[in-house]
Ligand SMILES: O=C(O)CCC(=O)C(=O)O
């Protein structure tokens with residue numbers, strides 16, 4: 001529906017414009033680095049399905065054309081469709097949560113400025129404005145009945161709307177194929193991420209439970225099997241995962257980006273632990289586009305890219321707006337010893 005695309009593009013452009021204005025008044029801000037990163041298209045020559053290619057310049061950027069075939073894309077989509085439902089409109093309650101996240105981010109940014117500096121005062125002013133807005137929304141929400149709790153079970157989830165048009169759902173990897181088996185380690189490393197609405201890990205989707213709940217021979221069962229195949233095969237087929245000492249699949253992140261929405265330039269946080277972040281595109285259109293460092297990559301459904309080393313830690317990456325909705329699956333890999341020791 002073009003209206004959805006246009007609405008999302010306009011919203012993104014407004015946010016982008018406001019951010020640019022605010023940042024223009026920050027003398028120390030590295031404007032160029034965030035507002036515009038020059039990038040060249042990277043379209044590796046076909047090298048056979050599910051074979052990995054490294055980018056010649058961007059260290060740690062890998063690509064796999066057709067990491068999984070179209071039948072797998074269809075099966076994984078069927079699984080996600082069956083297990084994850086559209087987020088309900090939670091109105092002002094959702095706005096309160098978003099405003100709370102904004103306050104936390106602004107306070108964190110403020111704490112990084114030298115005390116007493118102009119940037120410090122300005123950052124605290126911005127945080128104060130956001131706090132007043134959050135409190136006004138809270139007061140409005142208190143007048144309304146509480147919303148029903150979101151559906152969060154190992155077999156069924158309601159997408160969590162992290163940003164407008166950007167929906168997230170977490171899923172535990174299968175322990176029989178290199179997923180984290182220990183309950184304590186799961187709780188220690190995977191609890192309370194804001195991108196998943198702070199859902200406790202015990203309420204995450206769970207690939208093993210999902211597989212048990214699907215009928216033999218169904219598309220959903222085949223979707224589960226393909227996800228297990230990815231957990232098993234990526235360490236063998238992707239050299240950057242193979243280079244990790246005893247790689248474990250930390251978890252699967254499902255993400256649905258509505259047409260016209262983008263994910264702005266960022267570096268993934270150090271937690272959850274991940275030496276390699278691998279993303280499989282299951283987009284519903286012909287292709288979608290991501291940028292990693294100076295490389296712009298077109299992904300067709302079934303293509304996968306991965307970031308490790310410099311591409312993971314030193315370069316930003318982003319997802320450009322697409323004219324069709326985009327489902328993606330991100331698997332993070334970390335070393336078993338790292339997960340046990342911290
Ligand atoms: O979906 C993608 O291609 C990447 C998503 C991403 O960068 C993130 O969720 O941090």
Ligand SMILES: [Fe+2]
Pocket residue numbers: 266267268317
């Ligand atoms: Fe990311």
